[in-house]
Each structure stands twice: as C-alpha cells, then as structure tokens.
Amino acid sequence: MPELPEVETVRRGLERHLNGQRIENVELRRPDLRFSFPEGFASRLKGRLVERIDRRAKYLLIRLDNGTTWMCHLGMTGRWTLLGANSTQGDDGKHDWVVIHLENGMRAVFSDPRRFGFMDLFETSEQGQNKFLAKLGPEPTPDYLTPMNLAENLRGRRTSMKAALLDQRTVAGLGNIYVCEILFRAGVSPRRTAASVASKLGITDRVTRITAATHDVIVEAIDAGGSTISDFVNVEGDLGYFSHSFQVYGREGSPCLSKACDATIRRIVQSGRSTFYCPSCQR
DNA sequence: AATCTATCCTGTTAGC
C-alpha cells in the first residue's frame, strides 16, 4: 500500500516522465473511484501540458499549464504505471481506471483495485480553499513540524495520542503504521491522552521525543522508498519495503526489540484500527 | 466544539 514515502517516490517518477509532456487524450473507464470524478474531468485534462508535480501529505499535485492543479490520492491500492507506446507489461487491465495518453506515445495508467483513491481538479490559486488540503496540519518534516506547533495541536485534547497523530490536522501524512512506529520510538503509550502529553505549561519531553521520532521515521522511510524503488516504471507490487524496519507494527506476540526489554508486543484496537505497542517501553 | 462510528471496496488470509 502506498505510504508517504511511496507517494513521494511516485511523485518523482511521475515528474520524471510527465514533466513537459502534453496530455493527448484521457480514457476514463468508470465515473468514480472513492468519489465521482469532477465535472468534465477528462476534457479538462486533454491538451494540457504538465509543468511540474508537487506533493502535500499523501496528495499528488500535478500542475498544469492553464493554472489548474490535478490532484490525485492513491488511497490504499492506487498505483501509477508508465507504459511505452507498444507495451502491455504491468497492465493487468482489470483495475485500470484512468489511462493518460501522452504526446510522446507513452501511457500513464492509474489502477486501483479497492478504489479508495480519488482525483480532483482545482484552480491552483485557490488551493487554500480545497476541502482536502485546507485543514491539513504541518508536514512531518523539521521545516514544518516543531515541538512548539505539535504541543499547540495536542493541548487540551482528550483523545488518545494514537488518534491525535492519525488526525491529519495534527500532522499531515501520517498513517496507521507510522503512528505506531513513531510512538514506539518516542517511548509514549498510544493510549495516553494528547492533553497529558502536551501540558499547559509548555513543551514537554514527550512532545520533543514525538517530534524527533516523527522526523526520523519519515526521513528513513523516504530514503528506503527512494533506494528500493529506483525506477517508477513497472513498480513491483505493493509489499512494504520499509516493513523490514518495523519495530512494532504487525509484531503482536513477538518480543520487544529494545535492549534489555523482555516484554511482548501487544495489539489493541483504537478508532477501529490496530495499534501495536510495547507496554513496557511506552509510557 | 470535539470526538466517536459507520462507510466505502476487494484481495488476502485465517479458521472451520
């Protein structure tokens, strides 16, 4: 499944192949994915030049030459594949919903079996008003996420730390796996309330540790994504390349990997999602 | 106002 580093890898791959290319034709093979495509979607893309591609959280933002942005979210199983003019490789057909025909004869194919992905079009100048982007919190990188603004976003909230970090208004782009890993590295229990982590008095040790753990996990994951998936074309499967580094995710019943800890990783359900944590290391 | 729950979807896997 595409996690943030894979979205970033896809961004780089799309940028490499789509930048400067004109969209010659767009095939829409169904009227919706997670949501309906916007009105006139295919015709509004047709004839446009791709200027560059940005990313915000897990959203791909494809900038077109007429001042519009084509937004794409990969959902759970969304994938872009670049195919040469005569190639059918990597094209399973069954879940290929959007086919972009480029001027140079290549095709960019969006497939998504579970259809949790979605696309949108908006005026780039009105990006701040886009409903998907408007409420997002800071990116999980040092330039944006600081102990100060994390503390502000947690202060007074009665919800659990797990739920607070999954909330895209707290930090943008974190998913279930990352939140589990971040809280383990920070040594903070996922069950602890946000309010107890960010005291009224100011920045706490826990806030500092969560901030640093977030920066580190994201950087490592992006590096792992970048090094493992070297070429975006014909990406192999959805297996988590970062998964070999998991300390807690999916390790229920296995020993904690911290030195001198003999506890067992536990799984609980919070907000309808699995949480993995070490009851001894995370307090 | 904040926070919880159900919903969407289907391939994979665990259990009987």
Place this chain on the structure above:
DNA sequence: TGCTAACAGGATAGAT
C-alpha cells in the same frame, strides 16, 4: 478442499 468471515486502511458524513 472449499467455504465464510475477518482484516487491511484514508478520509468523509453523520451521530453523539
């Protein structure tokens, strides 16, 4: 062996 049920999860709408 073959069936069913649980599970995965981002973001939204609606309920509390």
